[in-house]
Amino acid sequence: MSEQQRYRVYSTHLKEKFGEKVYKLPVNLPGSCPNRDGTVGHGGCIFCDEEGAGFQCLPNTFTVQQQLSSNKEYFQQRFNAHKFIAYFQAFTNTYLPLEQFKDNITAAVADKDVVGISISTRPDCVNDQYLDFLLELQKNHHQPLDINIELGLQTVNYHTLKKVNRGHTLAEFVDAVQRIHARGFEICAHLILNLPWDDMDDVKENAKLLSALGVHYVKLHSLYVVKNTVLGDMYQRGEFTIISQKEYIDRVVTFLEYLDPAIVIQRLVGKGPQENLLFSNWGTSWWLIKQGIERRLQELDTYQGKKFNYLNGRAVRARFAVGNN
Numbered sequence: 001m002s003e004q005q006r007y008r009v010y011s012t013h014l015k016e017k018f019g020e021k022v023y024k025l026p027v028n029l030p031g032s033c034p035n036r037d038g039t040v041g042h043g044g045c046i047f048c049d050e051e052g053a054g055f056q057c058l059p060n061t062f063t064v065q066q067q068l069s070s071n072k073e074y075f076q077q078r079f080n081a082h083k084f085i086a087y088f089q090a091f092t093n094t095y096l097p098l099e100q101f102k103d104n105i106t107a108a109v110a111d112k113d114v115v116g117i118s119i120s121t122r123p124d125c126v127n128d129q130y131l132d133f134l135l136e137l138q139k140n141h142h143q144p145l146d147i148n149i150e151l152g153l154q155t156v157n158y159h160t161l162k163k164v165n166r167g168h169t170l171a172e173f174v175d176a177v178q179r180i181h182a183r184g185f186e187i188c189a190h191l192i193l194n195l196p197w198d199d200m201d202d203v204k205e206n207a208k209l210l211s212a213l214g215v216h217y218v219k220l221h222s223l224y225v226v227k228n229t230v231l232g233d234m235y236q237r238g239e240f241t242i243i244s245q246k247e248y249i250d251r252v253v254t255f256l257e258y259l260d261p262a263i264v265i266q267r268l269v270g271k272g273p274q275e276n277l278l279f280s281n282w283g284t285s286w287w288l289i290k291q292g293i294e295r296r297l298q299e300l301d302t303y304q305g306k307k308f309n310y311l312n313g314r315a316v317r318a319r320f321a322v323g324n325n
Helices: 010-018 064-079 098-109 128-140 158-163 170-183 200-213 230-236 245-258 286-299 314-320
Strands: 022-027 083-088 114-121 146-154 186-192 217-221 264-267 277-279
Touching: 010 022, 010 264, 022 064, 022 114, 064 083, 064 098, 083 098, 098 114, 098 128, 128 170, 146 170, 146 217, 170 186, 170 200, 186 200, 200 245, 230 277, 245 286
Parallel strands: 022 083, 083 114, 114 146, 146 186, 186 217, 217 264
Antiparallel strands: none
């Protein structure tokens, strides 16, 4: 972190890593989820709508090449961009037949301006065969290729995971992280810090577990509620309440304080689809909430990692003053 930044900013990290600004090109492919088709469950997560996470993408009828080309042209014209990360965003991208997965990824890295790929998936869909293909692809690629796996965890509270019908527990996440680490790929964990059944202790534990597991990136999302979902029906029946914007900001600040300062923050707050929303970001802009978080960090004179002192035998270090980390 620079002296001006109180948390590790993703855009700054990419510029340091690649020597210039790098832009993500979203890829939206038709797919499903094991939590929808009966493999591990039915109906999906209670907050998920039919579009998955790809509501800002191009139509999934476009090929990988067409989507990359169209999105790249936009960033080149608007920002004079030269380097890109192909971001397989919507649904569960490793929940495809292996050969289809290979074709998708191979098509993306054929573009000479693509310096990395980011693959969004579920912890229970991380499989050795898929990871081994990515490792072989990386080794044989004509230029250095960054590979990043994005894992939707949402919370470390396994009771909440069951409540939201996530279809997996914490164990699957830990297993996926270990398998990805073994290939040397980077890991991004997704969390929702204002799930109605979590409290501040869960927020701290989220940060502590991700730090202990050595993930590289974190995306924080604020919960949004969409019509015609299980969560939307519960919301309309008044079966739960959503914390205030102020409390969300406090949760993010606390999360950052307990998080390993080496972990890069890709996002502090999310945003929902423009249509069919019952609740999203307390009726204000995600950008204003982000500014509120940064302002609160300044007011408290706090920063990412301020309370990162719990690993490496904290009790022993406290008793015998062994080292400083």
